[in-house]
Amino acid sequence: MTPPPPPPQSVRFISDCFVKPPQLPPQSDHPLHLPPWDLAMLSLHYIQKGLLFPLPPRCLEIGFDRPAFIRSFLEKLERSLSSALAHFYPLAGRLATLKRAEPPLYNVVVDCANSPGARLIHAALDMTVADILSPTYVPAVVQSFFDHDRAINHDGHDLSLLSVLVTELADGIFIGLSMNHVLGDGTSFWHFFNSWSEIFRAQERGAVDVVQLSRPPVLTRWFPENHPGPVSLPYTDDPSSFLAHFEAPELRERVFHFSADDIAGLKAEANRQCGTTKISSFQSLTALVWRCITRARHFPPGQVTGCRMAANNRGRLDPPLSPEYFGNSITPLRTAATVGELLGGGLGWAAQLLHAAVAGHSNAKLREWNQEWIKRPQVYHMDKTFDPYSIMMGSSPRFDKYGNEFGLGKAVALRSGYANKFDGKASGYPGREGGGSIDLEICLPPATMALLEADTEFMAAVTVS
Known part of the structure; x- marks a missing residue:
């Protein structure tokens, strides 16, 4: 008789605390009102991204006082996190709903004054980096x-808007951030992560708290x-008709690596097929992924399939927003074609279609979207916004993800949550080697x-390590 499989590993909770900035600015006494791009995120999940660091070799030596090292590390994280929240103080708050009876309208805001702060958790797991x-x-x-799983x-309204889970492995540490997506998009998430790392390093050199x-x-x-x-929402004390929890089907998750030469080759081929030089590296990669996943799904030729890309709107508004704008300024930009068109047109054809959609994403369209949303507010629902015939390209390889260091050197990998x-x-991330x-x-x-992994067009572009 075959023995049952071992139970899955899970982390052991050790301790937690709430972290607040040393002081709050005067404007934190007032609710932070949220615009449409923020409120549209209410029914999606938190952003969950984190970095895996190996422990310094000395931590693995016999006789090394590892518990003291971990205590000191957590104290430094807490101190630098508090200082980072002084700059990003809404992350220490909570959501709140302001209600008006006539007409029955509701304003979701960030309450920065009445909150225990962001959460910092220490956990452990008997597994290695390998x-x-x-x-x-x-x-x-x-x-x-x-x-904040799921x-x-x-x-x-009840959970912290930012939670940091530090998981101690046998030979490494994983720092996982969960940030409420209403507070910001991927650009804002990594801006905070980068700033926290900058403060940690400055305090390591003996700088003051702020x-x-x-x-x-x-x-x-x-x-x-x-x-x-402020922008009002059309829900009542029971927002269930407006919001929805989403459970994903059984999924396999794999990280495929594309070297700089792989990406350059895709870009060159897409531009060659179209007789242009305007198609970007990421548009070329997205075209490949869209084509190959669609082929793996075996949809009929007449089925319409879509590809969505998370477009950063900061530089597209007129006047443009600052690159350091902290909030949501993204649109899931959709391109569509029939399966027959997509698979029959080649890499360049698909990439040109994506390029045209990005090029047409203008200030006028962004303002029109905001006006229509204010008239008829609605939030993104994953089971409706992202249909099963499409793909979605999220995150960005342009974000500085491997520049975050917390006295442990450079991370060896980036991973995300549920x-x-x-x-x-x-989701696109920079390769660890850069370039x-x-x-x-x-x-x-x-x-x-399994079918994608057997696709010769796709796997020919992947670097097998």
């Missing part, structure tokens, strides 16, 4: 490296000029993943 990185597919235990952003950042955030929210806020994953979700390389995290059902 146990996390060596399997072909991302182990399910990685989902337990993040707090929480939606509206839950930020460190002046090289890129201070712009916290003032952007509203359309003819509707400066949040905002579904059939056809892909234009890209890691692509793809989520697919097991059968579809």
Whole structure:
């Protein structure tokens, strides 16, 4: 008789605390009102991204006082996190709903004054760095490296808007951040992570608690000029008709690596097929992924399939927003074609279609979207916004993800939690070696993943380590 499989590993909770900034600015006494791009996120999950660091070799030596090292490390994290929250103080708050009886309208805001702060958790797991990185597919235990599992952003009325889970491994440390998506997009998430790392390093050099950042955030929210806020939502004391929790189907998650030469080759081929030089590296990679996942799904030729890309709107508005704007300023930009058109047209054809959609994403369209949303508010629902015939390219390899150091050297890998994953979700990260390389995290059902892994066009572009 075959013995049952061992139970899955899970982290052991050790301790937690709440962290607040040393002091709050005067404006924190007033609610922070949120514009449409923020409020549209209420029914999605928190952003969950984190970095895996190896412990310094001395920590593994016999006789080394590892508990003292970990205590000191956590104290430094707490001190630097408190200082970082002085610059990003809304992350220490909670969501609150202001209600008006006539008409029955509700304003979701950030209450920065009445909150215990951001959460910092210490946990441990009897696994090694190799146990996390060596399997072909991302182990399910990685989902337990993040707090607020399966929480939606509206839950930020009761949950911390930022939670840091520090998981101690046998020979490494994973720092996982869960940030409420209503507070900001991927640009804002990594801006905070980068700033926290900058403060940690400055304090390691003996700087005072409050460190002046090289890129201070712009916290003032952007509203359309003819509707400066607040924006009301059409739900009552029971927001269930407006919000929805989402459970993903069984998915396999794999990180595919594309070297700088792989990416350059894709870009050159896409531009050659179209007789242009305008198609970007990421548009070329997205075209490849869209084509190959669609082929693996075996849809009929007449089925319409879509590709969504997370477009950063900061530089597209007129006047543009600051690159340091802290909030949501993204649009899931959709391109569509029939399966027959997509698979029959070649890489360049698909990339040209994506390029045209990005090029047409204008200030006028962004303002029109905001005006329409204010008239008819609605939030993104993953089961409706992201249909099963499409793919979604999220995150960005342009974010500085491996520049975050906390006295442990450079991270060896980036991983994400359960949040905002579904059939056809892909996330782009910079490759650890830099230079234009890209890691692509793809989520697919097991059968579809197996077909993608057998796709010769796709695997020819992947660097096998």
